[in-house]
Amino acid sequence: xxxxxxxxxxxxxxxxxxxxxxxxxxxxxxxxxxxxxxxxxxxxxxxxxxxxxxxxxxxxxxxxxxxxxxxxxxxxxxxxxxxxxxxxxxxxxxxxxxxxxxxxxxxxxxxxxxxxxxxxxxxxxxxxxxxxxxxxxxxxxxxxxxxxxxxxxxxxxxxxxxxxxxxxxxxxxxxxxxxxxxxxxxxxxxxxxxxxxxxxxxxxxxxxxxxxxxxxxxxxxxxxxxxxxxxxxxxxxxxxxxxxxxxxxxxxxxxxxx
Amino acid sequence: xxxxxxxxxxxxxxxxxxxxxxxxxxxxxxxxxxxxxxxxxxxxxxxxxxxxxxxxxxxxxxxxxxxxxxxxxxxxxxxxxxxxxxxxxxxxxxxxxxxxxxxxxxxxxxxxxxxxxxxxxxxxxxxxxxxxxxxxxxxxxxxxxxxxxxxxxxxxxxxxxxxxxxxxxxxxxxxxxxxxxxxxxxxxxxxxxxxxxxxxxxxxxxxxxxxxxxxxxxxxxxxxxxxxxxxxxxxxxxxxxxxxxxxxxxxxxxxxxxxxxxxxxxxxxxxxxxxxxxxxxxxxxxxxxxxxxxxxxxxxxxxxxxxxxxxxxxxxxxxxxxxxxxxxxxxxxxxxxxxxxxxxxxxxxxxxxxxxxxxxxxxxxxxxxxxxxxxxxxxx
Numbered sequence: 001x002x003x004x005x006x007x008x009x010x011x012x013x014x015x016x017x018x019x020x021x022x023x024x025x026x027x028x029x030x031x032x033x034x035x036x037x038x039x040x041x042x043x044x045x046x047x048x049x050x051x052x053x054x055x056x057x058x059x060x061x062x063x064x065x066x067x068x069x070x071x072x073x074x075x076x077x078x079x080x081x082x083x084x085x086x087x088x089x090x091x092x093x094x095x096x097x098x099x100x101x102x103x104x105x106x107x108x109x110x111x112x113x114x115x116x117x118x119x120x121x122x123x124x125x126x127x128x129x130x131x132x133x134x135x136x137x138x139x140x141x142x143x144x145x146x147x148x149x150x151x152x153x154x155x156x157x158x159x160x161x162x163x164x165x166x167x168x169x170x171x172x173x174x175x176x177x178x179x180x181x182x183x184x185x186x187x188x189x190x191x192x193x194x195x196x197x198x199x200x201x202x203x204x205x206x207x208x209x210x211x212x213x214x215x216x217x218x219x220x221x222x223x224x225x226x227x228x229x230x231x232x233x234x235x236x237x238x239x240x241x242x243x244x245x246x247x248x249x250x251x252x253x254x255x256x257x258x
Numbered sequence: 259x260x261x262x263x264x265x266x267x268x269x270x271x272x273x274x275x276x277x278x279x280x281x282x283x284x285x286x287x288x289x290x291x292x293x294x295x296x297x298x299x300x301x302x303x304x305x306x307x308x309x310x311x312x313x314x315x316x317x318x319x320x321x322x323x324x325x326x327x328x329x330x331x332x333x334x335x336x337x338x339x340x341x342x343x344x345x346x347x348x349x350x351x352x353x354x355x356x357x358x359x360x361x362x363x364x365x366x367x368x369x370x371x372x373x374x375x376x377x378x379x380x381x382x383x384x385x386x387x388x389x390x391x392x393x394x395x396x397x398x399x400x401x402x403x404x405x406x407x408x409x410x411x412x413x414x415x416x417x418x419x420x421x422x423x424x425x426x427x428x429x430x431x432x433x434x435x436x437x438x439x440x441x442x443x444x445x446x447x448x449x450x451x452x453x454x455x456x457x458x459x460x461x462x463x464x465x466x467x468x469x470x471x472x473x474x475x476x477x478x479x480x481x482x483x484x485x486x487x488x489x490x491x492x493x494x495x496x497x498x499x500x501x502x503x504x505x506x507x508x509x510x511x512x513x514x515x516x517x518x519x520x521x522x523x524x525x526x527x528x529x530x531x532x533x534x535x536x537x538x539x540x541x542x543x544x545x546x547x548x549x550x551x552x553x554x555x556x557x558x559x560x561x562x563x564x565x566x567x568x569x570x571x572x573x574x575x576x577x578x579x580x581x582x583x584x585x586x587x588x589x590x591x592x593x594x595x596x597x598x599x600x601x602x603x604x605x606x607x608x609x610x611x612x613x614x615x616x617x618x619x620x621x622x623x624x625x626x627x628x629x630x631x632x633x634x635x636x637x638x
Contacts, residue, residue, distance in 0.1 A: 084287075097605065100368065113286065119293045121367075122360075123286070126325050129360040139368050143603070162286050162320035193352045194321065 005068065007032045007165060007197050008053060013062035015048055022048050026062070026222040030165075035191055035198040037208045040218030041239065046201045049218065050167055053199070054088060055079065067164065084112055086165040087158030091173060093150035095142040101128065101153045102138040108160040127156040132186055148179040152186075159190070166191070168200045172207050184210040205244075205252035217243075265323070267292055269299060275308030276339065278330065281315035284323025296330050302337075309334045314345035324353035325360070398595045402525065405517045420523035428489040428524075429531030433538065435488070436481055440539040443480060444472060444546025452554050461555050465562055466569035468547035473570055477540040478578045479626055482585045485532060486618040490593035493524050494614040497597025498607040506598075516598075525590040532586035533579055540578065573638045581629050585622050592618040 006029035013026040022045035030036050040046050051057035053064050055071050064071045095104045105124040109115045128138055131152040142150055158166060172180035188211045191198050208215060216226040219239050232244045265288040268279040311331060331341045409416050452464045497520055500506050506516050548562045596614035600606050
């Protein structure tokens with residue numbers, strides 16, 4: 001596999017729940033080192049797409065190739081190794097409620113690597129600093145944290161094993177505008193320093209402007225358009241037009257350029 | 259073993275000073291065995307005042323590796339050496355900057371007091387929570403009585419549709435399981451009793467034993483326990499999930515009283531249905547006993563009924579059935595109260611449901627014991 005090959009390649013993906021078809025013949029490429037934003041109306045299956053790629057949802061048809069390996073054809077052991085090369089931030093952090101923030105971050109170290117205790121503590125503290133949490137958050141339980149802090153803690157856990165790919169599901173949903181902007185900056189900074197590939201599902205136009213290199217639009221059960229923000233603005237597709245040039249979009253654009 | 263799958267470390271005394279050579283891929287998956295040796299690097303081995311960390315052999319580095327490099331350089335610096343990096347690239351610098359952002363002195367572990375204090379702490383916390391629970395339950399009982407009184411005064415406040423719905427769910431739907439369980443227990447009781455009584459030739463009294471234990475105690479107790487597990491928990495889960503989704507709050511803001519809407523229909527439904535269920539349970543238990551006696555001792559159903567009317571009078575049955583409404587009240591009340599106590603999280607629904615079942619079964623048995631004392635005292 002060369003560096004030019006897409007790090008994630010989805011071909012002919014079909015997802016169907018009962019008689020309801022969510023995706024039909026969906027193709028998608030994610031290039032190494034980019035931030036790809038996935039947008040689409042409610043119910044277009046953005047989260048389902050994410051879940052199909054990471055193997056939480058078995059697609060009805062189609063193939064998903066991540067880092068050159070096809071998800072559905074993998075053995076259990078190989079899968080486990082691959083899973084350590086990506087990190088996922090779920091919508092509300094999905095922290096284990098019985099563990100403190102530090103213990104949450106240490107779960108992958110404990111389970112997969114068996115690192116010495118002291119090193120585990122140091123690395124967890126490093127990750128927690130990286131995502132911008134204060135030091136007293138380490139010993140807190142998820143229920144004692146605000147929504148924004150939970151997301152940061154979830155991000156620290158997703159980054160614990162220094163993954164190549166980071167999946168983010170609505171990272172700014174439920175955050176106030178200031179918190180959301182700070183989170184956007186954090187994602188962009190971390191992506192640059194750690195050389196991450198980021199797959200980002202979002203509704204938030206500000207996030208798209210602030211963090212994404214490219215955007216993929218889900219509509220009509222597949223990826224209708226994949227390209228840069230400029231490509232989006234030039235599109236004639238009615239939904240894309242409405243989404244990217246509506247009143248809220250203009251405000252987001254103004255704040256991104258101004 | 260190639261340079262991309264191993265991480266190694268060499269130290270030597272060179273011209274430039276004390277030299278630490280990092281080689282291979284210093285990534286989180288590979289650095290486990292480097293941690294110990296790196297901590298043990300002793301600056302005393304350095305002859306001069308310079309130390310160099312050589313990065314030219316690195317094939318990969320991530321934040322974990324960068325942290326180890328930074329920690330080692332700090333370790334040497336604290337010992338009074340001048341530390342410099344050799345072969346530092348822009349990427350490595352970025353990662354080292356990340357590692358340098360972290361200061362020592364984080365407290366990651368929760369402070370744990372000594373065991374005896376933890377023990378005292380837990381005992382105390384449990385006592386307080388039990389006391390609060392009892393107080394809350396008594397308060398809820400008072401509130402319920404008041405609301406019930408209001409409903410009696412103004413019967414139009416009663417929600418008939420939910421009442422009938424809960425009567426069906428808690429009563430009619432419970433029939434199969436109640437029938438099956440009591441039928442089997444009636445049979446088992448007769449069989450075990452017959453075996454023991456046969457030993458001293460008193461097997462004719464098996465009917466008396468089955469009739470009296472079943473009508474007075476087992477019928478109601480078994481039914482109440484099944485209902486507590488089945489409906490008490492359902493009440494908690496239903497009201498609890500409504501509480502969690504703020505439906506209960508929405509109800510209040512619309513001027514509807516959750517006590518009227520949710521609690522009263524459930525309590526009344528159970529108070530009406532539990533005596534009826536107990537009646538069916540008694541019959542099924544006796545049928546089970548009769549069949550077993552017929553099979554083991556050749557006592558025909560006709561004879562069974564004759565012996566039954568001699569052994570038990572109305573009050574044998576009455577004692578059992580009288581307990582039913584009170585137990586129903588307690589089960590429904592505990593179920594609804596636990597549901598109302600649910601707070602925000604889904605986890606709390608689970609906690610409260612467990613608590614509701616345990617408490618209501620406990621209370622059913624306590625009540626039964628109290629009734630036994632009471633009925634013996636008044637001589638029936």
